[in-house]
Amino acid sequence: MQVITIPVADRPECKFALESAFDISRGLSANVVGYHVRPHQKETGGSSKGTPLKLLNFDEVKLPTSKKQIDLDSKAARRLFGKLAEEHDYKIERRPKLNRKQGTAIWHEMVGSMGRIMSIVGPMSDLLVVSRPRKRSSARARAFMLSALLQSSRPVLVLPQKRSSIIGQRALIAWNQSIEAANAVAAALPILRTAEEVCVVCCGSDSRSGPKVRHVQEYLRHWGIKSQRMVTPGRDVADELLAAYEQMDANYLVAGAYSRGHLRETIFGGVTEHLLERTSIPLLLLHQ
Structure with missing residues (x-):
């Protein structure tokens, strides 16, 4: 960067x-x-x-x-x-x-x-x-x-409305096997390479089509990044992401941003809206 x-x-x-x-x-x-x-x-x-x-x-x-x-x-x-x-x-x-x-x-x-x-x-x-x-x-x-x-x-x-440091800190990656999540991880690599600790969390099974958590971890290793993994039930993705964030004592969350609707009238859906509107944690998001 x-x-x-x-x-x-x-x-x-x-x-x-x-x-x-x-x-x-x-x-x-x-x-x-x-x-x-x-x-x-x-x-x-x-x-x-x-x-x-x-x-x-x-x-x-x-x-x-x-x-x-x-x-x-x-x-x-x-x-x-x-x-x-x-x-x-x-x-x-x-x-x-x-x-x-x-x-x-x-x-x-x-x-x-x-x-x-x-x-x-x-x-x-x-x-x-x-x-x-x-x-x-x-x-x-x-x-x-x-x-x-x-x-x-x-x-x-x-x-958030306060000074936040993310360089050399703990990063949590929200993984759902999507292209959006993969693009977010790739875009965040320069910052992730400075991280003290990285964890990839998957809310629910990763048996769907797309890269599994282990594939993400292998990709990160190509960049010299060691990571942990965490799997949650997947019943309430937003709450489980926040719980994983607190459990890890993370400093920022990396995720793909998802939306619905036409560009100038977009309403962010589901988890993205929850993270933006109802939390105060630092978010590294990519919407494409």
Whole structure:
């Protein structure tokens, strides 16, 4: 991983996410690329209420409408990014350098809707870092998280509202023999290679079509990663994943993200929605 992307706004949860992004970057010698999205002045605000985890219509997200407020928000976001970069001894550059020996911080501001911007910068990232919105958080924060998951096809680290360290920590992999889960594992390999401990949990039998737990473990060994295995009954996958997470005392969960519906009206189903909406654990998710 060389490009760690994070949307930046002057909010407390963004500060925690930035701290985690710089920690991860240092462990991987990657660049941290901060993006602040400046809305068009003609964009108007709207209601943030709606179905849980529904991808909001970006035209309905409440945004500042005056140029003065837009400029103030941009300056505050830039100050926050600069402050965190300085605290982590990162120099801010205008563009990535060739033949660099350590990670750098790069700052961008882009004008447009969150969905449009994320569809551009997301696919050109190796990892996106976002904060999990509070239950009554702004529609904008929620839209950032969901647009990162749905429009990047890249791994997204969804963090709680506190500083979270995942480099060199304990990782739990949620395995269900699916292509989505396999892609999530492959995308997470650079971080998994730093893990102190890795466990693959399968909720229910792995007798269905697709790679079994032992195949995942063998694949990880190709990358020098030793792993344990855990099998649960499979009666309540979400609860069993959380129980396995607590039993292992894990620091983050790797999983495929599953959804139903059309892209701009997607509602995450089942286990994915439970993990995003009803837990506060760090999640490394991939939706493709």
